[in-house]
Amino acid sequence: MTSADGGVDVDELTVRFGDVEALTDVSLSIDDGEFFTLVGPSGCGKTTLLRTVAGLEAPTAGRVRIDGRDATDEPPEERGVGVVFQNYALFPHMTARENVAYGLQFHDLPEPDDQRVTELLDLVDLTSVADREPDQLSGGQKQRIALARALAPKPDVLLLDEPLSALDASLRKRLRVQIRSIQRDLDITTVYVTHDQAEALAISDRVAVVRDGRIEQVGTPEGVYREPATRFVAEFVGDNNVFDGVVTGTGDRISVDGTATLPLPAETDLSTGASVTVSVRPEAISVQDRDGAQADGHGSTVDERGPGAAVTRSATVETVEYLGDAYRVHCRWDDRPITVKTDSASPPEGAVSLGFAPDAIHVLSNGDRPAATGGER
């Protein structure tokens, strides 16, 4: 799929630095006006991908299209992109206003430059500090000036490279809302790079999870969260419990480590004996004190009530994190760690009973398994 006008397309992009392959055969299509986030652990290649789109790195192979035209061989200054860097990269020898105005000299906008600068300073709400030099600005102010500077020449595409990572948590949350709302107002195609999956989910129209120079999964935040395609995505995006097992019985159960079983969702068509990896979100598991729980016998006995019905397993609470609106409970289910999130009024403790709805168990793609063994996080 390519977007004929607007947007960014990346076709079979490979970027190599010496012996290191930073990106391998990456293809992406970002729609006009879309807020698209590249998320992944550090070193995964997401920044390289953004820099290649910006023209700051040259691809070893593949093409980059911006707004429908092949931009692969264009230098950065001709691509019509605005970039906000992680460290803001404000010119230290220019005032905030001069920084914002800098790009305008290279572009012919219908309105006068002064007017445009004022507009942008208004947009980021920083008219009051316009004549300060960067070292007199706070981190958040620098960030917004950098955003205003990138937007001033009316780029086709806005590229943000971890723009909030140096800021404190509450400022980060406020600014990401502001960035998102500015992006919506301007309806500008935006590529956002972050290592913070929560930020990615919160802000984006779509998300691409990047790992080891490849795209692991592309989808809406909800899609990626709810239906991770691979073990890596399952573990990287949000908290998750992932189990490896083998399909047993009539294809409706899996045996984990040969000592425990979990039900399989009804619609899977895996045959008996197949290896399978499943994930269960902590918030999809209920937890009850063993005493208050409906006694259903031994924790490891197989539930006989059939697919579709909730099952319970015995576990022991090890540690509890208080999250304000909930508890994250780290339990041990036999020898396996398992994490549960509960909004109960008091933290569970001791022996507990965990409840699963069978449709909370998500089957991950098998192709991922060889690379994902070892529990890389």
Place this chain on the structure above:
Amino acid sequence: MGRRDGWALWVGVAATLATLVVVFYYPVGRVFADAVAVDGQLSLAPIRSVLGDPFYTGAAHTLVTDPAAVPSGVVEWLAAGAPAVEFGLFGFTAYQALLSTLVSVLVGLPGAYVLSRFEFPGRRFLRSVTILPFVLPSILVAVGFLAMFGRTGLFNDLLGAVGLGPVELTFTLEIVVLAHAFYNAPLVTRLVTAAWESVDADRVETARTLGASPVRAFRDVTLPQLLPALATAAVLTFVFTFMSFPIVLALGGLELATVEVWLFARVQSLDLTEAATLGAIETALSLGLLYVYLRYEARRTEPGGASRGLSRRPLVDGVRSLVDPLRLAVFAYGAVVLVLFAGPLVSLVVESVTTPAGQPTGDYYAFLLARQASTASGTVRPFPAVVNSLLFGAGTLLVAIPMGIVVAVVATRGGRGSRAAEALLTAPLAVSGIVLGLGMLQALVFGTTLFGQRLTVTGPVAIVAAHAVAAYPFVSRTVTPALRSVDDSLGEAARSLGADRATVLADVELPLVAPALVAGAAFAFAISVGEFDSTVLLSTGVDTATMPVALERYVGDRSLGPNLGPATAMGTVLLAVTTVSFVLIDRVGGRWE
């Protein structure tokens, strides 16, 4: 990096290379060809004959003449208790260069400390004129040093006044080393001051809050940030003093001869093969050192990003501050500077108004006026010489600064072989002036036959080009580390905003490295104003004479008797003109900082 550069940069690279090829690589290559060829055939014979001559290489000559005997020789030597070994002329030359480098650093480093960490009236002026010694012809330095440190010099008078001395310094290695420090300690001071002014205060303060004493914070945080500049200055000082020539024989005598003395003697007697061979070995050693250094520097310099400079404290802060040990040390250092730098310079000025018998006289300045009024052909007039020097200096700045910037930009791009390329581009520092002069004479003055035409390159344009080639390495050497420490993302931000590579350089990078650029410009100007050899070679008559040329003519002029009075008067004019120029360069450049 696959950054695409604007055409402007490539035009700059091409113009720089073209200039270098015409006035440097080709002429020098023509000379060096003699070192590796006999009768048109490639041969190692010339180099073997020099390296295998114990006079040149001392104990090391067996490495060439009888390599098989080296291990047993070393064993015998160890068995004999490892007595001192002589390494011939090359060994002594390296030894005196090492001593000179050490002393230059010892003298120059505190100067950088004072200039960058203290505030006092005249600080900027002092910083501007630090490199004044650079422009002085050696004959005048010899005059100043004899008047200051000679048997009957001012220094002994001062020592005598406090009941010390006298010290006999003339004709010793010590005075040669001091003269080398006079030339090169300012280089250390100037380069390190520029680096010190850009030390990030945050890091120093971090170290202090972690419990480091000021001394530890200096050692652990400041010093590592100064090291690249300090190492640059030390390497350059070593290379310069390794190739030192006139000052050695003018103050020390033939017993302290360096390789360059022999090189000059070979050129004089037209034994050009051995001259070329000596020059090639010198250059190989210097370039090797530069290359090793450049590799080290590239590894060391880390991007610093925008940083907050250290604040200066007042040198005098109430009466009590005068007895604080640190300030006492600074004042003691000031006394050393007065003796070592101001002493010879002031002595020189005093000589220009004193007869050999010690009587005050205005004759030497009257001589300058008479020369100015003269109509006799072949007379070098002082005022046109001043004007020529300034014009050539300005022309050199116009050519050397872009060249230096281009080379610095190429050097900071990185990539395979870029250190080797940078070393080659820095080669004008590593080639003996005598070799370059010989090459220019053969290739440019006598001309080169190209497409059946004999092309000669002389006159003012050639002089400016030659000065620029000698000067630009100072610009690139000061700018490269500074440029390397500019955060890449600043340039990338500018490019994404629509600026091409050249605009990024002009709008972002150069303003950020302005202090280094101004330091480089001052050096470049100093090199041009002080340059003598190629100016004389490429000049087409007395109309292109510069201040040093005038000075040299007045050295040989005995109309006021065989004394150097007229030369010292011209030298004083040279000092005055260059002082004003340096202050102007710093003021104009300072507006940009």
Place this chain on the structure above:
Amino acid sequence: MTRCDNWVMQRRTFLSRAGLATAGLAATAGCMGDSSDAGSNDGTLTIATYSSFTGEDTAGNWLKSAFEEEHADATVEFQTPENGINRFVQRKASGATVDADLFVGLNTGELVRVDEQLDDQLFATVEDSLEGADTVDSSLSFDPEGRAIPYDTGFISLVYDEEAVDAPGTFDALLDPAYEDGLIAQNAQQSDPGRAFLLWTIDAKGPDGYLDYWQGLVDNGVQILSDWQPAYQAYTNEEAPMVVSYSTDQVYYHGEGVDMSRHQVGFLNDQGYANPEGMAQFADADNPELAREFMSFVLSETAQKEIAVRNVQFPAVEGVEPGGDFGKYALRPPEAVTFSYDDLAGNVDGWIEDWARQIAGQ
């Protein structure tokens, strides 16, 4: 080895009369030649020389004016290449044109070098056809092929401070403790007086003995500086009581109230080493006739006197007495010694190299 004739006073006085007459004739002949042959003699005469020969108050400038006055159509232009005669040897060797007519300021060692370096003739033989060449003191003639014609000479001697030391008198005396750290000389590799002084010691001690003698000098604290100027400057600053210099030293220092004690001229072994300066016409000269006329003019008595006074060197033409302060204060050595062309050919480079290696290898 050639000894210059003994220049005893009586003989000089006698010869000066004869020389004067000859020089006058030569000058007249030059004028006549000019007027009768004007067409071929106009144009520019390019003279290559050392820089201090030209400019205000110099012999070169006087010669230019006087010669141009006599030859209305001629213009004299000076070239002062920094590397002197080597410039032309290298030009010739590299196939570039020799762009001058005449070289002024050539000494014996340089002529030897010219011939060793070049197979072709750089200079033309002129002696037989040159008006006035026969008036030149034959003891100063240093070119057996008659190309270089001497026009003046200096005598290397010591200049000493009589309040600090007595005149040493002999070479051997310089090795005495009385003269410890007493002498400043110049590097024979690059300095004319330095080379002349070295050759003088070789003349005195022989090619086999001079290195030992110099070892003695070094052990007694001789200092060898780069060139005459720094050496004389060091002497002026009282770094040592003796310096190798010229016997004309007092010409610069005389008159009422001038302290002459530091300007005593010392001849060793009653000798001085003559360092004649010659002129030679380039074989490729564009204007050879004019060049030879100029050479004849240089040998005229008036010119010889002017050159002597302005260049502070002794005239080369026999019997010319510059008189005045020069005549009074320029001292001739009782005996003048110098090596001939043949003595130096094939030897001088080795002598200097061995010497320099011995000094620098200390």
